[in-house]
Each structure stands twice: as C-alpha cells, then as structure tokens.
Amino acid sequence: AMALRCPTTTMMMTTMMTMMTISTCSAFLLPSSPSSFVQLASSSSSRVCPAFLRKGSGPGLVVPSVGKWKGRGGASSLRASGKKQESAIDDVSVILLAGGVGSRMKADRPKQFLELEGKPILRHSLELFMKIQGVTRIVIVIAPEYRDSLADVTKKDARICFAEPGKERQDSVFNGLQETALDTSLICIHDAARPLVTEQEILSCMNDALEHGAAVLAVPMKATVKESEDGKFVLRTIERSRLWEIHTPQIIRPALLREGFKKVKELNLAVTDDVSIIEQLPAPVKITVGEYTNIKITTPEDMPMARSILEQRRTMKAA
Template sequence: MLAAKSSRLPNSSSVLLLLLPNSIEEEHSNPEKWRFDSTSPSRTASPASHHPRSRIPPPCSRRFRCPRGVEIGFNRGWKCSRISCIVQGEGTGAREVVKEKSVSVVLLAGGKGKRMGASMPKQYLPLLGQPIALYSFFTFSQMSEVKEIVVVCDPSYRDVFEDASKDIRVGIKFALPGKERQDSVFNGFQEIDGSSELVCVHDSARPLITPKDVKKVMQDAWTNGAAVLGVPVKATIKEADNGSFVVKTLDRKTLWEMQTPQVIKPDLFRAGFELVNRDGLEVTDDVSIVEHLKHPVYITEGSYTNIKVTTPDDLLLAERILNMEAGVPA
C-alpha cells in the first residue's frame, strides 16, 4: 500500500540531524550487499524445502527448544546509509519510552496465500527449515515491551504456535480469522488485555522484521497515537485510467509504501472500529481505521528488507537475505 506524506517532522519540535556512518560500501554501487551487514558470520543456514511433504516439516519441531527465529531476530544489524532525524520535544529532552509489558501484539496468520500456489498457507511454509510465521512470533516474544501475542489463525494451525510457545515468556492467545483483513484484526483486538497501552498489528508473512524497527514504530505510536512502518517509494508510479492509459505521473517524493507492524493506542483503535463497523467502511490496512477518525498517523521509516512473502520469488529473496546475513555464499 502507498501513502503520501508531506512532512515527517512536527513544527513544535527541535530537530537534531545526525549523519550516520556508512555500514556498507557505496549503497548503490554493489546491489549484492542488499543494504545490510553480515553481523553474525558464525551462524549457518540450512537448505530450505519449497515443497514440504507434511503440513509442518520435521526439522522445525526439533528447533523449538532453541528457536532460530529468536537468534535471527536479535542478531540482525542492518544499517542503511542515510541521514537520521532525532526529534525532541521542546523543553522535555528525550521522549518517554514505551513501558515494559505494555504492548499487545496481534499477529495475523490466517491468510490463504493463494498467490504462492502451495499446498498450505504461505505463512506456514518453511523458510530455512522454520515456518515463516514463527520468525516474527519469536522476535516479538523476546521484546521486553510485549506482554502478550494474540495469534489470529485457523484452529488447525494453533499447534504450530503452542509448540513454539513453550520457549517464550509472554502470554499467548488465539482468535479466529475473519472474512476480510479488518475482520481478522477486529477479532484479535477483542482478545487483548484491557490494560495494554499499545496494540501492535503485524502480518506473519513478514518474517524479517527487526526489533530495532519495531521499537521505533512503537515509540512513534506512543508519542502520536498511531504509527506505521513504511519506506519511501523508489520506482516511478503512474496513475492510469480504465483503458490502461497513463493519466499522470505521481510525485514519488511524497509516496511511501506501507509495511507492518502498525501500532495504535487501544482507545483510538476502538473508536476507529466503531466508526468503520457502524458505517460499513472497508479498509485495506490498520491505520486506515484511524484515518477515518481524521486522526494523524505517523510514518516511521523502516527497512526495505522487511518484505512480505506472497510469491515463490519472495520466498527465494527472503532465503537469500538470511543466507547472506549468515555469511553463506549465494
């Protein structure tokens, strides 16, 4: 999903611009770098199977005691060569941090994944021997801010998360998927703890999310009420008519591609759902619910490696990113 953004900085804040040192060679001179560093060369990756013979491949069950997702989630250190803006409120210094055990995660794992053309939903296909959905599941489970994970999935796949939850320290709940995405999110939202201060919604088909990006978007949501990870659009985007003729070329300087997590304060989320459900509105992502309230949504700059695995090519790309990160030759 694309969104237009006119300004990233609040008018009433002071801004510190820091030029971060390059963690890679010239950013665009070597595409094989994939915009990240190999920070843990000691890790090795096992070959992936694209056509599992059973619903969940045997190798992943043997890894639950030492989940690969936890290791991967916290040893990745991708660093982009860019200018970073640190925003500080006037007279307040650093912003208040998100409290420990104050965030409920709604992990969406109920999609069908028809574009993948596989015998099971895409989020349960093995990625280097582990179901795709467990990568982000383990990442969230090891974050101090997270108190619980509400998994929205078909009951026949609950055992995947129940087996994995033996090694985590956060609560786990389940909710049924709905007909549309917003229905699934609503079902998950209904199960969250009443004392949670933030709701973090994530697509389980995005396995490469990093704790660093999650923390950033959580902080921005705490400050602004709602925030979403996004990346600036690189390609030229054109608007076309029904006959496939170009109407106009959009200014990509104001366009952002939306990702997840999308983080919202519960009271704001609840009010948005009441409006959407009452008026029968359809939304394609979670912060759109808040947009209908005319409440501003902050875009937190994320990482281009936070891809959504929806096609076989996406799966190959995710494998390549993880293998390169682990120091395995292409």
C-alpha cells in the same frame, strides 16, 4: 497521513525503473551505482538497498505529513528527527495476522507455514515478539486447523492465545483486538508474512506510537507510480516524493483503535490496513522509517530473496 485510493475502475501501475536478477540477490549490500541503490543510514551503520527490493510489498500507500522524501540521506534525517529512545515499553499486546490463504504462492499450504531457513515463516516474527521485553500478550489470528502446529510454543508461553480469522483484514484485526486487555498500553499489529522485521524497527515504531498515538513502519517509494482509469493507458504520474510504501507492524493505542473501528463500522467502510482506521477519525499517524529488507512474502520469487537477506545478516553478524 491519508490513504491513497483510486475508484473501483482505477488501477495503480507500478513501473520498476531498475531490475536485478535473483542471482545477484546475495550481493545486494554491495552498491553498483546511485541509480540502483539508495543509502539509508541507521544509528549503527549505513545500509544500502537494491532495486529488486523496491517492489510494492505493503498493504497500501500513505501521503505523509512529516515532509517530503529528498532521496539520499533523507530517510536518515527523518529517522533522527524523532525522539528515538528505542527502549522496551511495558504491557504491549501483539496481534499476529496468520489467517491468509496465500493463493499467489501456489503452494500446498498457506505461505505462513512454508519453511524459511528451517522453520515456518510464521515462527520468525513470532519468536522475535516473544523475546521483546514488555510484550505481555500475543494473539495469533489463525484458522483452527493450523493451531496444533504451534502447540510447543503455546504450552510453554502463557502469553500466546488464538483468534479466528475474519472475512477481511479489518475483521481479523477486530477479532484479535477482542483477545487483548482493555488497559494494555499499545496494540501492535503485524503480518506473519513479514518474517524479516527487526527488533530495532519494532521498538522504534512502539516509541513513536506511545508518543503520537499511532505509528506505522514505512519506507519511501522507489518506483514510479502511474494512475490509469482503464488499465490500458496512463492517466498521470503521481508525485513520488510524497509517497510511502507501508509495512508492518502498525502500532496503535487501544482506545484509539477501538474508536476507529466504531467510526469505520458506522460509515460501513472497508480499509486495507490498520492505520487507515485511525485516519477516519481523523487522528495523526506517525511514520517510522523502516528498512527495505522488511519484505512481505507473497509470491514464490520472494522466498530466495528472503533467504539471501537472512544469509547476509548472518554474514554481517559473524563479521
């Protein structure tokens, strides 16, 4: 996979072809028309995703080498094509990135500490990783002034430690990497601002990374993506069938990640996500097809969306 980049003067404009209001959020699993929903089959059930979840929410886009997205049914065939043991893997180190300021939330504290369903956003993914068998280290990249808020979990779970946030994402990941064991089997990097990732997604991505060396959760792009050189007029439309919206976790073998960091430093490169480091070697990165519900909390309107997804999950579990 290759990172899709534009020059400094180039911007990507994402045009949403279908819109839904937040008031319809709670019913997002009920299909209305083929144009506003996409069917994604998992091993246990079929799921649908509304247009309002199609906005860009990942750190970047990649051009995959696994074949083109063919629309309805394509994701399920891609998901089924790999060896999906979805079993726990021994000795996995997690780097949980929670050092962002989150200025776009316009809140009185960083977004990862805002409450979602009675607990901070950060706690949702942290508690999930704490439950996953095989996770032996959890490095939370977080500013020192916020660490006391996690005292209750750090006292009872010796696997948890802290690392300093860096100036850029890659610096934060590098700092977190220094707190992991050299012989750990996998490094699992996750954004604390993605509280809705599922255990199934994590285990699938872990198994892909174990087999291929590096793997990333992603979903096929639903929006039409256009390129503009001046920010005023469209230059061209980019072929959507080859584009993927990248999520986290991004999971990499430690030796490969360290080699990638060495290459990035030698070339003085800035990268926006973790597998971009691996692309510089170059080395293959496996795409693990994820769920559209793994949204990144970035702006205020994402909060009611996240609450609705959690409510829908509770309803489905109760049924």
